[in-house]
Amino acid sequence: MALHELSDKEVRNSKPMEREYLLADGGGLFLRVRPTGAKDWLLVYTFAGNRRKLGLGSLESVPLAAARREAAKARESIKQQIDPQVQRKLRQAEQEAQRKILEAAQARQTVKDLFERWAEVDLVRRKDGGKEIRRMFEKDVLPKLGSLAVEDVKKGNITSVTDPLLARGVNRMAKVVFSLMRQMFRFAVDRDIIEADPTASIRKVKIGGPDGERDRVLSEAEIGALCQQLPSAGLMPTTKAAVWIALSTLCRIGELLGARWSDVDLDNHLWRISDTKNGKPHNVYLSDFAVKQFRKVKELNGEGTWVYPSRNGKKAVSSKTITKQLGDRQRPSGSMKRRSKLIATLTLPGGKWGPHDLRRTGATMMTRLGVLPEVADRCLNHVEENRTKRIYQRHTYEAEMQEAWLLLGNRLTYLTKDFPDNAAANSTNENRRSMRKTAAASPKRTGIARSQGQGPSRQEAPGEKIIPAPDQGNNLVV
Secondary structure, rough: OOOOOOOOOHHHHOOOOOOOEEEEEEOOEEEOOOHHHHHHEEEEEEEOOOEEEEEEOOOHHHHHHHHHHHHHHHHHHHOOOOOOOHHHHHHHHHHHHHHHHHHHHHHEEHHHHHHHHHHHHOOHHHOOHHHHHHHHHHHHHHHHOOEHHHOOOOHHHHHHHHHHHHHHOOHHHHHHHHHHHHHHHHHHHHHOOOOOOOOOOOOOHHOOOOOOOOOOOOOHHHHHHHHHHHHOOOOOHHHHHHHHHHHOOOHHHHHHOEEEEHHEEOOOOOEEEEOOOOOOOOOOOOOOOHHHHHHHHHHHHHOOOOOEOOOOOOEEOOOOOOHHHHHHHOOOOOOOOOOOOOOOOOOOOOOOOOHHHHHHHHHHHHHHHHHHHHHHHOOOOOOOOHHHHHOOOOOOHHHHHHHHHHHHHHHHHHHHHOOOOOOOOOOOOHHHHHHHHHHHHHOOOOOOOOOOOOOOOOOOOOOOOOOEOOOOOOEEOO
């Protein structure tokens, strides 16, 4: 030890000279004062017969007390025959290796990082801003894959997501989730985040089986049965009305549940759907049958903005609300938490059905009533697939569509008129006046196939007999 240890005051007051000099603190610890005024600590020691120097840092970052502690640690290493300089180099090398590992880990995007980037670039442009996809990923995908580096995801990781869904029996959900994961990983490939899509070698048909073309159409007998069963199914009046509106207007259930009262003109029998699947506004001409259902809903929900409002009334109800309620009431057995226990109350002979099947059923009924398929397609708001037709055939078919909706409404009125809590009353004079106005405004060629070349308005199907319905001259099938 030195005869005199440095004090904090001496350290602070030491002044630079023409040449650097050392102030001893004892035990080989020195404060080096440079001509520039910079001050730093040095430990001078002997190791293996060689005199060496070890820098301990500047006075600004290492005060006197800290410098003494670092010097004591170095002396302890020397006693153990460990050179402090070598020890420092090893420690620095280890720190550098850890830094590189950390940088590499930060550079490797996780699946959660990829999802967020995909959401910002792609999902945000979807109608709901990607909310539904985010819900599915947060429930079924990210808990299993979220922390994995994107480049480390293998086929087994993908199937670890879909297999539990298949085990739960939700095959369609498994297909949807798989398709979305494939979209996300292809997004990553397009941006050079990964070189290969881990879903590429998995055939979609292996996830839940092949896609089947849905062809469920309710028969007229089933429509009658539905009219009998709805009152005892424990549904809200607005939900029962939604069933008949979907059937009589051919709308998508999401279009109905997202509708605003400002778009529904019941006095003029018109519903304007601005937010559609193909992005093109669609006018639905409402029959008396459909108007009656809308009025039932308006009696209960007519005070706010939305035809089907959420509980707080600030937004529309979820687009899956009706589908879940109808599905719950067709389960053969078993109960689900917080779901209806009125199982099998809406089961029909032809099998399971849902809102989209009502849309298909309404279109099928139109063509059976003699409506040309191309007019029924317009009522469905389908886009013409043939590009040449889209460009050159600009007829809107509005008059033919109006007549088609009125025919469908009249038929539904006839089919439901004899049941309690029936869906609609008999056709009114106003409905017939509307049809006469349509006929007067239409060109000679209409959407109803009545000419001899096209056959009668409705060919008899096996087991069916065509008779005139009460109060109207159109042929109807019973």
